[in-house]
Amino acid sequence: MNIHLKVLLLEIRNFLLGNTVLTGAISLLLIGLYSFYHGHHVISRQQQTIASVPAVQKNHLQQIVEHGTGKAAGTTAYYPFFYTTNPASPWAEFSVGQRDVNPFTLKVKMLAIEGQLYDSELTNPLTLLVGNLDASFVFVFLFPLLIIAFTYNALSEEQENGVWKMVRTTAKSIHAAIAGKLLVRLITILGIALLVFAAAVAALRLPVSLPTFKLLSAVMFYVLFWFMVAMMVIALGKSSAFNATALVCIWIFLAILFPGAANILVNNSIPVPEAAETAIRQREGYHAKWDEPIKPTMEKFYAVYPQYRKYPVPDDKYSPGWYYAMQFSGDLESAHSSEKLFDKLMQRQRLSERIGGFNPVIAAQQSLNKIANTDLTSHIRYLQSVKAHHRQIREYFYPFIFEDTPTESIDWAGYPAYEPVRYTDEPVRSGLLAILCWTAGSLVIALILFKRNFIQIKDIQNA
Amino acid sequence: MHFNFITIIARQEWASIFRSKIPLSLFTVLLFVSLLATFTGWQYVSKFNHQQKTAHHQVHDQWMNQPDRHPHRVAHYGYMVFREKSPLSFFDFGLDSYVGNAVFLEAHRQNTVNMSEAGFSNGMLRFGELSMAMVLQLLVPLFIIFIGFQTVAGLKQNGVLKIMLCQRASFLDILIGKTAGITGVVWILFLPLLLLCLIAGNLLIAGGINADALLRIMLLTILYALYFLIITMLVVTVSAMSKSSKNALMALVLIWMLFFIVIPKSAQTLGSSLHTAPDKIAFEQAIEADVSKQGDSHDPDDPHFLQLKAATLKKYGVDSIAALPVNYGALVMQEGETISSGIFNKHFDNLIGIYKSQNAVSSIHGFVDPYLAIRNLSMNLSGTDFDSFTAFQKQTEKYRFEKTKKLNEIHLTQIKYQNDSKQKVSAENWQKQPDFTFRPVPVSENLSAAGLSLAALLLWVAAGIGALTYVSSKRAYQL
Numbered sequence: 001m002n003i004h005l006k007v008l009l010l011e012i013r014n015f016l017l018g019n020t021v022l023t024g025a026i027s028l029l030l031i032g033l034y035s036f037y038h039g040h041h042v043i044s045r046q047q048q049t050i051a052s053v054p055a056v057q058k059n060h061l062q063q064i065v066e067h068g069t070g071k072a073a074g075t076t077a078y079y080p081f082f083y084t085t086n087p088a089s090p091w092a093e094f095s096v097g098q099r100d101v102n103p104f105t106l107k108v109k110m111l112a113i114e115g116q117l118y119d120s121e122l123t124n125p126l127t128l129l130v131g132n133l134d135a136s137f138v139f140v141f142l143f144p145l146l147i148i149a150f151t152y153n154a155l156s157e158e159q160e161n162g163v164w165k166m167v168r169t170t171a172k173s174i175h176a177a178i179a180g181k182l183l184v185r186l187i188t189i190l191g192i193a194l195l196v197f198a199a200a201v202a203a204l205r206l207p208v209s210l211p212t213f214k215l216l217s218a219v220m221f222y223v224l225f226w227f228m229v230a231m232m233v234i235a236l237g238k239s240s241a242f243n244a245t246a247l248v249c250i251w252i253f254l255a256i257l258f259p260g261a262a263n264i265l266v267n268n269s270i271p272v273p274e275a276a277e278t279a280i281r282q283r284e285g286y287h288a289k290w291d292e293p294i295k296p297t298m299e300k301f302y303a304v305y306p307q308y309r310k311y312p313v314p315d316d317k318y319s320p321g322w323y324y325a326m327q328f329s330g331d332l333e334s335a336h337s338s339e340k341l342f343d344k345l346m347q348r349q350r351l352s353e354r355i356g357g358f359n360p361v362i363a364a365q366q367s368l369n370k371i372a373n374t375d376l377t378s379h380i381r382y383l384q385s386v387k388a389h390h391r392q393i394r395e396y397f398y399p400f401i402f403e404d405t406p407t408e409s410i411d412w413a414g415y416p417a418y419e420p421v422r423y424t425d426e427p428v429r430s431g432l433l434a435i436l437c438w439t440a441g442s443l444v445i446a447l448i449l450f451k452r453n454f455i456q457i458k459d460i461q462n463a
Numbered sequence: 464m465h466f467n468f469i470t471i472i473a474r475q476e477w478a479s480i481f482r483s484k485i486p487l488s489l490f491t492v493l494l495f496v497s498l499l500a501t502f503t504g505w506q507y508v509s510k511f512n513h514q515q516k517t518a519h520h521q522v523h524d525q526w527m528n529q530p531d532r533h534p535h536r537v538a539h540y541g542y543m544v545f546r547e548k549s550p551l552s553f554f555d556f557g558l559d560s561y562v563g564n565a566v567f568l569e570a571h572r573q574n575t576v577n578m579s580e581a582g583f584s585n586g587m588l589r590f591g592e593l594s595m596a597m598v599l600q601l602l603v604p605l606f607i608i609f610i611g612f613q614t615v616a617g618l619k620q621n622g623v624l625k626i627m628l629c630q631r632a633s634f635l636d637i638l639i640g641k642t643a644g645i646t647g648v649v650w651i652l653f654l655p656l657l658l659l660c661l662i663a664g665n666l667l668i669a670g671g672i673n674a675d676a677l678l679r680i681m682l683l684t685i686l687y688a689l690y691f692l693i694i695t696m697l698v699v700t701v702s703a704m705s706k707s708s709k710n711a712l713m714a715l716v717l718i719w720m721l722f723f724i725v726i727p728k729s730a731q732t733l734g735s736s737l738h739t740a741p742d743k744i745a746f747e748q749a750i751e752a753d754v755s756k757q758g759d760s761h762d763p764d765d766p767h768f769l770q771l772k773a774a775t776l777k778k779y780g781v782d783s784i785a786a787l788p789v790n791y792g793a794l795v796m797q798e799g800e801t802i803s804s805g806i807f808n809k810h811f812d813n814l815i816g817i818y819k820s821q822n823a824v825s826s827i828h829g830f831v832d833p834y835l836a837i838r839n840l841s842m843n844l845s846g847t848d849f850d851s852f853t854a855f856q857k858q859t860e861k862y863r864f865e866k867t868k869k870l871n872e873i874h875l876t877q878i879k880y881q882n883d884s885k886q887k888v889s890a891e892n893w894q895k896q897p898d899f900t901f902r903p904v905p906v907s908e909n910l911s912a913a914g915l916s917l918a919a920l921l922l923w924v925a926a927g928i929g930a931l932t933y934v935s936s937k938r939a940y941q942l
Contacts, residue, residue, distance in 0.1 A: 031725065038732050049742045056744060083744075098589075101561070101581045105744060118577045120563055122743045124818040126825070126849055128561040128581060130731040131589050137728075145720060153709075160709075241712050245609060248716055252605070257496065260593030264503045267580070271510070275578045276518040276545065276565055283567070284525055287540045291530050318884065349585045362587065369586055376585035 004173075008180040015184050024146050025192050032138050032196045036203040039093040039134035046104050050085040053105060057083045061412045068407035073400040074320020076407040081107040082393050084418045086382040089373040091211055093204045095136035095365075097374025101128055106386050110397060112330035113390045114282040114338055117383055118275065135200045136368040139219050140361060143193065144226040144251050150185050151230040152243040155454070160240060174455055186227055193223045214371050214428060221435045222364040228442035235449035254361045262355045262362065270348050274341035278334045286330025294322050300332060301325035311402040320401050324394070342380060349377055353430065360435045367431035373423055381421045392416045468632040469640040476614065476644025486610045490652055493602055500595045501660040504553035509668055515545040515564065527894055531887040534874040535796070538867050541569030544859050544899050546576065549846030550669040550676060554661055554683075555596035557847025560588060566856075568863035570870070571800065573807045575743075576856060595660055596841050599653065599687055600834060601723055604694045607649055608715040611698040613708035614641045619942070620707055628941060635935035638699055642931065646695045650688060658684050678906055679844045686844075689924055690837040696927030703934045726832040727825070734824030740817045746810060753806045758798070771798055785880055792883055793874035800871065804864045811860075815853055822849060829919035836923065839916040843909040850912045854904050862899045869896060 015021060061080055068076030086104045103121040131137070155178065158164040168174060197216055206212045233246050289297045294315045301324075302309050313321045356363035369375040396415040399405075480486050522543045529537065546564045563576030581588055591597060615638065618624035627637060661680045665672055672680075698715060705711035741749065758767030775794060776782060784791040829836035842848040870893065877888045910917065934940050 034729065041732075041736060045742070049744055052744065056748065098581075098584075098586050101579070101584075103743070115567065118582070120575045120577050120579065120582065122575070122740070122746055122814065124735065124740060124821055124849075125558040125561040125852060126818075126822050127731055127735050129558055130728055130825075133728040133732055141724065240709055241612075244712060244716060248605070252602070256591055256597075256601070257593065259587055259590030260597070261499070263584070263587040263590070264507065264593060266587060267507065267584075268503070268510075271514070272583050273514050273518075275583065276514070279565065279567065279578075280518065280521060280525075280543065283540070283543070287536075290536060291532070345583060345585075348583070352585050352587050355587075362590075365586065365590075376583075 004176045004180070007177055008184070011180050012184050015181075016188070020149055021188060024149050028138070028142060028146050028192065029196060029199070031133070031142060032135065032199060033203070035133050035135050035138045036093070036200055038132060039096055040204060042096055042100060042132060042134075043088045043093045046088060046099065049105060050087050053083045053085050058413070065407060065412050071407050072320065073397065073403075073405045073407055073410055074323065077110050077320070077324075077397055077401055079109075080412070081109055082389070082415070082418070083107045084382075084386045084389055085420055086379075087420050089211075089423050090205070090207055091215060091372035092374050094134065094200060094206065094215060095368040095372040095374055096132040096134045097136075097369035097372055098376055098379060099374045100132060102379045102382075108386060108390050108393075110324065110327070110390075110394050112282050112286050112327045112334075113387055114278050114331055114334045116390075117386060118279070135196075135204070136365065136372075138196065139193075139222065140365050140368070141255060143223055144229075144255070144361075146192070147189055147223070147226045147230050148244065148247040148251065150189060151182075151227070151234060152247055153240040154181050154185060155234055156238065156240040156243055159237075178450060178454060182231060189223060189227060190220070193219060211371050211423075211425070215368065218364060218367045218371065218428065218432055218435070221432055221439065222360060225360045225435050225439040225442065228439050228446060231446040232442050232449065235446045235453060237449075237453035254359055258359050259362055262352070262359070265355070266348055266351055270344055270351060272341060272344050272348075274337045274344060278337045278341055281337055282330045282334035285333030286326055289326035289329055297325050297329055298322065300329050304328075305398065308398065308402050320404070324398065324401055328394075342384075345376060345380055349375075356431060357434045360438045363431040363434045367428040367435075370426050370428050370431070373426075377426070378421070378424065381424065385419070385421050389416075389418045464639070465632065465636050468636040469643060472632070472637055472640025473643035473647065476641050477647055480610055480645070480648050486606075486648075489606055489609060493598060493606060494656065496593070496602070497595050497598045497656060497660065500593045500598055501553065501664055504556070504594050505664045505667055508548045508553040512547045512668070515547050518543070518545045518565070523898060529890050529893070531890050533884065533887055534870045534878065534892070535570070535793075537893055538570035538870040541567055542863075542866060542899070543567050544862070546855055547901070549851065549903060550665050551661065551679060551683075551845040552847045553664045553668060554594065555841045555845035555847055556592045556594045557596075557842035557845055558849060558852060559847045560584075560592060562852045566859050568859060568866065570796075570867045571803065573804075573811075573860060573863070576852075576859070595657070596845070599657065600690075600837055600841065603649065603653060603691060604723075604834075605719060607645065607691065607694045607698050608712070608719060610648070611641075611645050611695065612702055612712040612715050614645065614699060615703040616705045616708040616711040617702075624941065633935065634703075634941050635932060638703055638931045638935050641702075642692075642695055642699045645699065646692050649691045649695060653691065654684060654688055657687060675906060679846075682906070682910075683841065683844050686837060686840050686920065689920055690833060693833050693920070693923045693927050696924075696931060700927070700930045700934055703931075704940055722832045722834045726828055727835055727838075730825045730828040730832075730835065731821070734821035737824060738817050738820045740814060740821070746814060750803075750806055750810050753810070754803050757802050757806065767802075768795060768798070771795070787880065789875050790878050790880050790883065792880060793871050793878065796874070797868060797871040800864070800867055804860070808860070811856075818849065823915070826913075826915040826919070829916045830922060833920060833923045836916040836919040840913050840920065843913040843916075844906070846903055846909075848909070848912070850909065851904050855901060858901060859899065866896060869893075 064076060064080045068079070084106050088099060088104070092099055100123065103119060105121075106117070106119060108116045155164070168177075197219055200206065201208070201212060206215075229250060230247060233243050233250070236242075236246075238246075294313065298313055298321075308321065311321060313319050313325075352362070353366060356366050366375065370377070393415050397410075400410050522545075526542060529540065532540075544566050546562075546566075548559055552559050560580040563579045565578045566576040567574045615624070618627070618637075624637070628634060658680065661683060662672065665676050665680065669676065697718070701714050701718070702708075702711045705714060759765045771794070772784070772791075775787065775791065776784070779787055779789075781787055825835055826839055829839065839848070843850070873888055873892050877892070878886050904912075
């Protein structure tokens with residue numbers, strides 16, 4: 001039998017039968033299973049709430065109409081809430097992202113919108129702080145640790161217990177011996193990654209479609225990256241303890257310190273005082289109108305909705321038309337800072353993505369969230385759809401308000417139905433490319449180091 | 464026990480750590496990260512508080528400069544409160560980034576505290592925030608592991624342990640000496656730094672240090688000292704139980720991952736699955752149902768309000784609402800406010816209770832994971848914990864209720880029932896109202912809220928001493 005094959009088979013046996021592989025693989029799989037349960041739990045609870053919304057909405061409107069019978073539309077229109085929902089994509093269970101932080105249902109009245117957009121969901125802040133143990137966490141955070149555990153002593157252990165010298169003298173080519181060892185580990189790691197991913201697809205019922213394959217490629221590239229990093233460190237030819245220490249330090253740097261510092265950088269370079277400003281302006285913009293003459297407020301309203309000019313609005317006393325025109329001007333006056341806020345949030349997103357280019361851990365997490373539509377951009381899309389819906393509702397009810405239609409003769413449920421935001425297939429090319437570049441770079445460095453520290457070395461003395 | 468042996472071993476350990484290069488280079492990195500975290504934390508908190516103060520002044524000025532208005536208009540105009548960060552929040556961010564920062568207080572409605580930093584973040588936040596507390600809680604234990612993993616295991620490997628044991632030193636003396644030496648190093652490297660950063664940051668943010676802040680700083684320092692001692696005892700124990708330094712390192716790194724990643728996450732997710740909290744829609748629906756059960760002020764035939772009407776008419780001895788000397792509309796409004804506020808508070812307390820039981824699952828896990836214990840204590844003492852935020856919510860709701868009540872009183876007495884909406888009252892009426900000031904949770908309450916964590920931390924110290932004694936009594940570990 002070919003000696004190369006023999007060495008390889010021996011290595012496979014040695015490695016696979018060792019405790020590390022079994023313990024590592026089993027514990028990761030168990031945590032993986034828990035993470036599927038957790039992701040599913042979080043998202044399905046949200047979906048349940050979302051499913052309850054149509055019934056809640058129907059009852060609510062019924063009550064409003066009952067109470068309002070006999071009154072004019074303008075009086076009743078103050079009360080109803082209109083619910084909107086942001087259903088989760090099928091991949092959200094894999095990567096919960098920011099879905100637990102941001103509200104997934106929002107209800108709006110026909111009043112000024114800006115004060116209503118930032119209502120938060122009721123959540124336990126400590127749960128948010130601790131974060132989700134979802135499948136993406138297993139891959140992004142825990143998988144690197146498994147890779148470290150599998151590789152840190154690949155060569156050093158044999159050097160430390162003296163086997164390496166024998167390998168060097170017996171193996172025809174030192175290349176093949178090293179390559180064999182690494183290949184066995186790489187294949188095992190990729191195999192476990194595939195297994196966990198397949199389990200995720202089955203457990204979370206991910207559809208077999210493009211986004212799932214995108215998730216898979218992001219995960220695989222990321223796993224490759226960490227394997228190359230591990231190779232780079234073991235190629236230094238230091239002791240097992242050094243390798244383990246160095247790899248854990250790299251992990252802490254990339255997964256904790258770097259993102260922590262980047263977060264400070266993002267918050268400091270793009271602060272969002274506009275959030276409070278928008279709320280203050282809208283409130284003042286609307287309330288000040290009560291103490292101002294009616295006509296200018298109406299003119300502002302007519303500038304956008306000239307079709308209502310024909311309805312008489314008394315200029316010395318309260319009228320529903322004037323009331324909704326005041327609400328509308330609250331929004332008009334805060335529109336600028338609201339736009340600025342959305343703009344700033346997009347700037348934050350772009351800056352973070354640029355930073356992600358320097359750190360594959362960030363790039364991987366961002367790509368997964370993006371594929372799952374659970375990132376900030378997806379939430380902004382939702383907020384914008386809520387704004388659009390708010391306009392549709394206002395425009396549906398304005399004619400009744402201006403015509404003083406009695407409450408009971410309006411179809412209160414006849415407003416244009418809310419269209420939830422569809423799944424957006426955002427490109428993750430740049431994120432994946434960043435991970436690949438870092439992978440390739442680490443590979444090249446690892447090869448150079450191997451050559452220097454393992455291949456060319458001559459046993460000049462008994463080291 | 465031989466004190467002179469212990470001292471000699473401790474001195475020796477101390478000297479050997481300072482002699483080698485790796486501990487000092489690691490310390491340099493940690494020092495740099497700590498200073499960076501403190502600096503950016505201080506900058507961020509003072510910038511943030513400045514921003515919140517500006518917003519507060521703007522809202523307060525607008526409130527004071529309102530023209531004469533109808534009191535109910537003022538009640539709807541409402542007030543906005545902006546949450547400021549506590550003086551020690553630069554040290555431990557705690558929950559600060561995940562809780563809301565602004566709340567709109569108006570009549571009839573209890574709004575959520577909105578605009579958390581997490582809501583405006585794209586997820587980078589979720590990797591964990593860089594604060595000095597994070598360095599002390601997560602990275603210093605790793606530092607202790609790296610400087611301590613071979614402390615006993617190394618002696619076994621090179622045979623020195625046997626020689627030492629022959630010289631009348633007991634194994635316990637050696638373990639205590641090692642623990643003392645490493646703890647001494649960690650304390651001298653990190654406690655003065657901690658104390659300095661806490662005092663400096665507090666001075667810069669609050670402009671001075673009062674007794675309360677000083678007490679918190681002292682407690683934090685003592686608790687972190689205990690935490691470092693616990694980790695050191697753990698490291699020495701594992702090192703003493705391991706055959707080789709390599710095994711000790713592997714075991715310790717594994718423990719680190721369990722303590723800092725796996726257990727905290729699983730404990731909290733376990734807590735939220737054990738105690739299911741209602742979502743916002745269910746919460747609001749339940750309140751609405753209770754309110755309409757008790758009395759709906761919008762319903763003219765509501766029995767509760769019919770009774771109120773009869774009682775009021777009887778009290779003033781008149782037979783119609785119009786003949787009342789007070790404004791009946793305001794009376795109804797205040798009654799509705801009292802009912803809805805009471806019901807809201809009941810449901811809110813219930814919700815907070817559920818969250819607390821979720822968090823208690825994590826606190827109980829402090830008995831198996833000392834990181835959870837120090838995390839809770841550190842947040843509590845820094846004023847960035849769950850109770851501080853709950854206190855903010857409750858105080859703002861109380862302020863909202865009282866403000867609305869006063870406006871309803873003005874409405875009741877100064878606005879006539881006839882032609883109600885056409886009347887106005889002088890702005891002086893609400894200019895006299897006090898502004899909102901947040902009363903922080905006192906240290907004693909903070910500590911009692913974290914009682915479980917405090918107990919866990921103290922038990923860990925005892926368990927550490929117990930473990931050292933147990934390990935030292937086993938012959939198998941001496942070989």
